[in-house]
Amino acid sequence: MTAALETVRLGVTYGGNKALDDVSLSISEGELVGLIGPNGAGKTTFIDAITGFTRCSGNVMLEGTDISGDKPHVRARKGLNRTWQGAELYDELTVRENLEVGAANSQAGGGLRKLLTGRGPAPEAVDRALDLLKLRHLADDLPEALPQGRRKMVDVARAFAAGGRVLCLDEPAAGLDSDESLELGRRLRSLVDAGTSLLLVDHDMGLVLSVCDRIYVLDLGRVIAVGTPEEIRSSDAVVKAYLGEEGTAA
Numbered sequence: 489m490t491a492a493l494e495t496v497r498l499g500v501t502y503g504g505n506k507a508l509d510d511v512s513l514s515i516s517e518g519e520l521v522g523l524i525g526p527n528g529a530g531k532t533t534f535i536d537a538i539t540g541f542t543r544c545s546g547n548v549m550l551e552g553t554d555i556s557g558d559k560p561h562v563r564a565r566k567g568l569n570r571t572w573q574g575a576e577l578y579d580e581l582t583v584r585e586n587l588e589v590g591a592a593n594s595q596a597g598g599g600l601r602k603l604l605t606g607r608g609p610a611p612e613a614v615d616r617a618l619d620l621l622k623l624r625h626l627a628d629d630l631p632e633a634l635p636q637g638r639r640k641m642v643d644v645a646r647a648f649a650a651g652g653r654v655l656c657l658d659e660p661a662a663g664l665d666s667d668e669s670l671e672l673g674r675r676l677r678s679l680v681d682a683g684t685s686l687l688l689v690d691h692d693m694g695l696v697l698s699v700c701d702r703i704y705v706l707d708l709g710r711v712i713a714v715g716t717p718e719e720i721r722s723s724d725a726v727v728k729a730y731l732g733e734e735g736t737a738a
């Protein structure tokens with residue numbers, strides 16, 4: 489079966505430093521894949537590379553099509569979307585309007601269409617995102633009035649509303665308490681059940697180990713382990729990579 493997303497020997501070099509070295513990773517349709525590793529392992533660089541925000545060697549395949557040469561907005565329109573570490577919401581806009589911006593940005597001529605017709609993106613995409621992330625009752629609120637857990641949910645919903653096939657989330661659980669993180673995990677699972685394939689980068693090991701189908705572990709730009717959460721938990725290479733930095737694997 490064709491993978492939803494596949495990278496073939498991806499490499500990124502920053503001024504002589506190999507931030508990614510021959511990283512081959514695949515995400516099946518409807519799979520939730522985690523990408524973890526110590527600080528500086530290359531996780532954000534990987535998302536930057538596949539979404540076109542940093543130059544890389546190797547290939548990026550989206551549902552069997554090579555998108556390696558495409559600009560970021562073209563990749564987004566083809567169905568590969570992302571969130572950003574520490575991303576800000578538009579605090580002057582309501583939750584619904586934040587999602588409408590996400591949905592419009594993914595459509596060719598989305599902004600122009602709104603300008604010419606006064607109509608935004610298809611409301612179904614926005615409504616679906618509001619429902620799956622359980623934000624419908626907050627649609628008319630301003631994000632600044634929301635607790636951090638809800639703000640993160642709005643950020644994920646904004647990327648989901650873009651309607652992509654593959655969504656990459658860069659540390660969506662940062663700043664969340666354990667209850668908020670658990671709730672986020674449940675919502676991510678409902679996005680996958682709705683047909684989206686997810687790549688989850690996060691330092692919250694509890695979240696990653698409990699919600700992911702498979703996990704890749706990066707260290708110093710290289711994949712050092714791949715497997716189910718159980719396999720990753722008991723991997724000596726993973727424990728060693730984390731011990732070297734933090735003194736604990738979870």
Ligand SMILES: Nc1ncnc2c1ncn2[C@@H]1O[C@H](COP(=O)(O)OP(=O)(O)OP(=O)(O)O)[C@@H](O)[C@H]1O
Binds near residue numbers: 505525527528533
């Ligand atoms: N724009 C850049 N220019 C130069 N070096 C960079 C750049 N971005 C990242 N790096 C370097 O690439 C390596 C990988 O960084 P990256 O941010 O991808 O790691 P990470 O696993 O996401 O880390 P963290 O968990 O701390 O966010 C690091 O050595 C980092 O210093």
